[in-house]
Amino acid sequence: MPEFFTAPRVTLLAHPSFAEPAHLPVEWQGESTDGERLAEFAGRLCYMSQHNPAKRATREYLENIKKQGHGSVLEHANYSVLLEGVSRSLTHELVRHRAGFAYSQLSQRYVDESHAAFVVPPAIVGDEALEGAWRAQVESAQQAYVALVDRLMERYGWVADKVHRRKMAREAARGVLPNSTETKIVVTGNARAWRTMLELRSSEGAELEIRRAALAILRTLQAAAPGFFSDFEIYTADDRHEAARISYHKV
Ligand SMILES: Cc1cc2nc3c(=O)[nH]c(=O)nc-3n(C[C@H](O)[C@H](O)[C@H](O)COP(=O)(O)OP(=O)(O)OC[C@H]3O[C@@H](n4cnc5c(N)ncnc54)[C@H](O)[C@@H]3O)c2cc1C
Incomplete structure (x- = not known):
């Protein structure tokens, strides 16, 4: 009897490690993670505003970046996740997101699928x-x-x-x-690319399995770097499944 998945498994594999240069220190305010500080550092370099004249906390600074649409600053921070318990049809849709992403997926040519697991389509579960x-x-x-x-x-x-x-x-x-055969994939994306992908795939128009995975990834990334993903709001849609909407569209 094969194993059947009814939810994806999302593991955060890698996140930025920021090493501030001693000769260009920033006057940091508020709580932040390395990835968020890396993006703020890059943004401040453009105007040499390391002295932080508005005394903005890092997450406020990033809020303004998202609002103004200066998305290129977000491209410095990369996050890698391992996805398991997802179907081949999900990854077929996922790999269409090209800009800012890298993928490495289990090969069905090399790996024996005699004991492969399968992913139950969400509409069938229960x-x-x-x-x-x-x-x-x-x-x-x-x-x-x-x-x-x-x-x-x-x-x-x-x-x-x-x-x-x-x-x-x-x-x-x-x-x-x-299509429901389970697969494993490592996905690396920068924060801007993740935002675009998550906006499209966590919305009500997305297919249910990739939508479920997008919400799980969103929660993982929101915990790792709130400043990049705080404007996503998760809610229960009319179809009784979770979805998310974004405040600052596609920066
Ligand atoms: C609900 C839904 C249904 C879908 N249905 C279908 C379907 O039926 N059939 C199908 O084939 N696909 C379908 N897709 C996939 C869709 O067409 C896109 O391939 C996918 O959403 C990736 O979007 P993207 O190309 O904007 O992403 P990315 O490749 O990540 O690109 C992000 C952005 O970068 C820029 N960019 C990237 N590459 C280029 C380039 N070469 N030239 C210029 N600008 C570029 C664009 O601004 C682009 O929006 C669907 C997607 C969704 C969300």
């Missing part, structure tokens, strides 16, 4: 009959995959390099695996 019908389909697809890999390994028995032969078998057999 309905026993629908879940039963859906599970029967994905389980039979996985059985077909296992049988195909075995037969392809026999068919290409003449290929001496076993790693290459396995790759040939898996890359062909994966064609029967459903």
